[in-house]
Amino acid sequence: MGKILKKILNAIASFFNRMADQEAERVIEMYKQIFEAKPDNGGGKIMDKQVKGGGRMRKVLHLILVGGFIGLCLGTVPSYAGEVDILLQKLVEKGVLTGAEAQQVKIETQEQVKKEIATGKSASLPAWVQNIKLKGDLRLRYQYKHEKAVNDYAKDTHLGRVRARLGLEGKVNEKLMAGIGIATGSGDPRSTNISFGGYNSKKTVVLDYAYGKYSPWSWLNLVGGKMLLDDALWRPTDLIWDSDITPEGGVIQFSKGLGSNLTAFLNTGVLIVDTDTSTDADAPMAYLVQPGISYKFNDDLSLKGAFSFQGFNNVKDHVSSSYSSASNSGNTTAGTSRYQYDYQMINPALEFKIKEPFKTLGLNVESLKLVGEYVNNLDVSKGGSGFSCGFKLGHDKVAKFGDWQFKYIYAMLGKDAVLDVLPDSDRYGGKTNIRSHEAELTFGLGKNTFLGMDVYRSWRTLSAEAPETLVQVDWNMKF
Secondary structure, three states: OHHHHHHHHHHHHHHHOOOOHHHHHHHHHHHHHHHHOOHHHOHHHHHHHHHOOOHHHHHHHHHHHHHHHHHHHHOOOOOHHHHHHHHHHHHHHOOOOOHHHHHHHHHHHHHHHHHHHHHOOOOOOOHHHHOEEEEEEEEEEEEEEEEEOOOOOEEEEEEEEEEEEEEEEEEOOOOEEEEEEEEEOOOOOOOOOEEOOOOOOOOOEEEEEEEEEEEEEOOEEEEEEEOOHHHOOOOOOOOOOOOOOOOEEEEEEEEEEOOOOEEEEEEEEEEEOOOOOOOOOOOOEEEEEEEEEEEEOOOOEEEEEEEEEEEEEOOOOOEOOOOOOOOOOOOOOOOOOEOOOOEEEEEEEEEEEEEOOOHHHOOOOOEEEEEEEEEEEOOOOOOOEEEEEEEEEEOOOOOOOOOEEEEEEEEEEOOOOOOOOOOOOOOHHHOOOEEEEEEEEEEEEEOOEEEEEEEEEEEEOOOOOOOEEEEEEEEEEEO
């Protein structure tokens, strides 16, 4: 037993070497008194005076638990849980704590440590550990696509795909943070999927986002770099913007409460559409303005709406993107043809939320959201509009086993309603000049893992409809 206790003391001493020397010596000496105290020399009484009051004891256990959390994160203290249990057991054996008190102290201290780490206020963790948050997800997908060409030739495609993403958020100071993310992908702005195959070839990883966010006041954010889409615009559906797009440029976000039920917001910014070169008169740029409000009628009903102007300038006569879906006017071959129009789009959007909509029927459904968007490109007189409408039903978040969500969206896009490097890439390959039904079901398998099934049925809005059916079955894991 003496050897075990010696190992425990050495492990604790090694950890506290990274702390201030004075504090480390005080705590280690405290541990020695605990382990070496004997009933006949009053050791138990000494510890009873020092620890039984609760403050010193909780601080000691707090430091051990923090050391354990660091070990779990960095792999340096794998025996953390056992050390804590041994210490508590020793205190119980010496009569310092009862078994129930030891368990209570352990639970309370763990909760306090988690809270301090989450808020970045732990005095025992290095500042850089508290200021960095790591997140990621992995998605495995089976995809089936049935295409029927204009000559009635049908083609079926079966794919296995994977998406892996890893993101890091760093708190530079109280008002500034930086975000960096990497993901699988080929560089396509609308997809981070990689298909299996290629004789087991290695898969590529790309920079997904890299941005800074400065928040001088609670109601103002300044965002710059390659940012997350939600930092640029609010959107209830993916009628105009595929959710995988990470825009590049600068955005200003305003959000201010105007009473207990009303919040007003404004997103505005400038985005870089394509790189400026010596052969271009002017590089394509986008200018965004989106004012909106969020209003809470009561505990069960709320409304969020916005009206945006999204101007894509200098696109006309510019060579199309290599990732274009080649469906705009003048864009018959991606990466070689030239666009015929600019895209000055107006875009009203609404979301109406009802909590427990079927409560009177005895059905336990957490929420129902009715959503819709409209878009009109002011630069064209024909084929310049589109819309989406639908609903989202179920839990607001799929967080545990049994949680579920169901979504249905109907969408229509005219040929030149939006720039064809923007819409949802799963909806008829991201093309314009289409109409489509989408139904998606998500079901929770447990904490941070869920299954999803997404089905699209789409057609071209031409005399030759060339219908397409896309089925995606996903297993998602988040960490």
